[in-house]
Amino acid sequence: MASPVTSITQIGRHDGETVTLRGWLYNLRESGKLLFPIFRDGSGVIQGVVAKNAVAPEVFETVKHLTLESSVIVTGKVRADKRAPGGYEMDVESVEVVQKVPTEDPFPISLKEHGVDFLMEHRHLWVRTPRQAAILRIRAEIENAAREFFNERDFVLTDPPILTPAACEGTSTLFEVDYFNDPAFLTQSGQLYIEATAMALGKVYSFGPTFRAEKSKTRRHLTEFWMVEPEVAFLELDGLMELAEQFITHIVKRVLERRRADLVTIERDVATLEKIEAPFPRISYDEAVKMLQEGHAKGELEQKFEYGGDLGSPDETYLSNKFDRPVMVHRYPAKVKAFYMEPDPQDPSKALCVDVLAPEGYGEIIGGSQRIGSYEKLAQRIKEHELPEEAFKWYLDLRKYGGVPHAGFGMGIERAVAWICGLEHVRETIPFARTLTRIYP
RNA sequence: UCCUCAGUAGCUCAAUGGCAGAGCAUCCGGCUGUUAACCGGAGGGUUGUAGGUUCGAGUCCUACCUGAGGAGCCA
Numbered sequence: 236m237a238s239p240v241t242s243i244t245q246i247g248r249h250d251g252e253t254v255t256l257r258g259w260l261y262n263l264r265e266s267g268k269l270l271f272p273i274f275r276d277g278s279g280v281i282q283g284v285v286a287k288n289a290v291a292p293e294v295f296e297t298v299k300h301l302t303l304e305s306s307v308i309v310t311g312k313v314r315a316d317k318r319a320p321g322g323y324e325m326d327v328e329s330v331e332v333v334q335k336v337p338t339e340d341p342f343p344i345s346l347k348e349h350g351v352d353f354l355m356e357h358r359h360l361w362v363r364t365p366r367q368a369a370i371l372r373i374r375a376e377i378e379n380a381a382r383e384f385f386n387e388r389d390f391v392l393t394d395p396p397i398l399t400p401a402a403c404e405g406t407s408t409l410f411e412v413d414y415f416n417d418p419a420f421l422t423q424s425g426q427l428y429i430e431a432t433a434m435a436l437g438k439v440y441s442f443g444p445t446f447r448a449e450k451s452k453t454r455r456h457l458t459e460f461w462m463v464e465p466e467v468a469f470l471e472l473d474g475l476m477e478l479a480e481q482f483i484t485h486i487v488k489r490v491l492e493r494r495r496a497d498l499v500t501i502e503r504d505v506a507t508l509e510k511i512e513a514p515f516p517r518i519s520y521d522e523a524v525k526m527l528q529e530g531h532a533k534g535e536l537e538q539k540f541e542y543g544g545d546l547g548s549p550d551e552t553y554l555s556n557k558f559d560r561p562v563m564v565h566r567y568p569a570k571v572k573a574f575y576m577e578p579d580p581q582d583p584s585k586a587l588c589v590d591v592l593a594p595e596g597y598g599e600i601i602g603g604s605q606r607i608g609s610y611e612k613l614a615q616r617i618k619e620h621e622l623p624e625e626a627f628k629w630y631l632d633l634r635k636y637g638g639v640p641h642a643g644f645g646m647g648i649e650r651a652v653a654w655i656c657g658l659e660h661v662r663e664t665i666p667f668a669r670t671l672t673r674i675y676p
Numbered sequence: 677u678c679c680u681c682a683g684u685a686g687c688u689c690a691a692u693g694g695c696a697g698a699g700c701a702u703c704c705g706g707c708u709g710u711u712a713a714c715c716g717g718a719g720g721g722u723u724g725u726a727g728g729u730u731c732g733a734g735u736c737c738u739a740c741c742u743g744a745g746g747a748g749c750c751a
Binding site for chain 2: 254267270282338353423424445516548590602646649661672
């Protein structure tokens with residue numbers, strides 16, 4: 236008679252019963268005629284107990300010689316135990332080894348510390364460790380919360396193309412691919428395309444991978460990353476900023492509700508996340524520059540900030556550290572921003588745009604703007620930026636056939652995950668990071 | 677592209693220019709409540725590559741390779 240199969244997170248429901256777990260051997264300790272195998276099944280971890288005088292000799296010998304990360308099907312009796320970190324232990328009765336890790340080639344990742352290069356080279360195995368698994372569950376929660384936020388508000392998910400004929404923004408370096416003997420590029424943003432679907436459906440969003448061939452080598456950069464981008468017809472900058480702060484607040488709230496145990500596993504300071512509530516502080520570029528120049532005068536900031544330039548990474552860190560929640564910096568000089576941004580009617584040298592800087596020095600997690608509504612203005616900008624007019628003909632059409640004020644933003648998933656998880660580097664936020672120096676595994 | 681740092685056992689690291697070592701992992705042995713268990717033993721090395729200085733180089737010099745962090749650029 237087979238015992239019921241359960242998962243480790245559900246095991247508390249079976250106290251005193253005999254159940255079956257399917258998973259992997261995470262660790263094995265022994266003390267004379269007692270064995271303490273620790274099993275994991277993806278949902279959690281539980282310690283088993285095998286006493287030599289309580290089981291058949293072959294069960295004891297099998298467990299004693301099990302190698303780490305061997306896959307097993309274990310049957311035993313669940314017992315509440317104050318000594319167990321999860322509250323329960325299993326008195327093992329039988330073990331079926333699905334696949335034994337060869338002793339001459341053991342699982343490479345030990346419970347001791349490893350270097351970054353080694354871990355990234357073994358990313359396919361590193362994801363099994365409790366910390367990495369927790370991060371990936373939190374990432375999934377963030378992605379679900381993002382979709383939920385837009386779906387609840389009647390946004391329509393529209394998937395933009397990944398192969399594009401030309402640069403979206405004309406700035407970044409793109410990955411070029413051969414498209415039947417013609418050059419094509421991997422998208423750096425779905426934005427221009429969802430502006431078109433927003434004119435069809437009103438409120439839309441996209442959620443997908445984007446690619447940048449920039450030679451960026453920092454803890455904030457990947458060459459392939461995921462972005463969620465809403466785009467809304469008849470929305471202006473103030474409404475966009477409200478949307479952004481509600482969006483972030485919703486995501487943080489969901490993670491706190493549903494992934495608290497994982498936040499504890501990765502030792503995230505939950506209290507700082509609990510402070511994240513709308514409204515977020517809003518400062519103009521001019522105000523930000525004033526803060527940066529004061530910071531430099533006080534010696535808190537090494538580099539002197541020159542008015543008119545874009546904020547550098549140390550500048551963003553300095554600004555974000557002044558607040559306990561994300562700060563929204565709006566109305567940057569138009570010349571440091573993308574060609575499609577609507578100029579501020581109060582001061583046409585400024586763009587109606589906003590960057591949301593995450594706290595604790597995580598930098599820009601959202602960039603957005605109101606888009607240029609006028610055909611003539613946009614056509615002029617395309618010329619000024621020396622973009623191929625042919626490639627942007629369809630984009631201009633959006634201003635010819637019923638153009639309206641509209642706005643949207645993009646949030647980089649990996650930076651949001653890094654911030655919410657409190658990670659040192661975005662490479663841990665995605666199952667398989669693609670960086671300047673790494674495309675394996 | 678630029679700046680800084682690093683490369684020694686499967687992993688994490690040590691070794692004043694003078695015999696290449698430790699912990700973990702693996703294997704063997706011991707221990708009936710271990711918590712990255714502990715104790716004893718064994719195996720395991722082209723010191724990133726090439727050249728140079730020297731009686732002698734893991735160590736000093738030159739070039740290169742690889743990686744990490746940062747700048748720029750960006751989400």
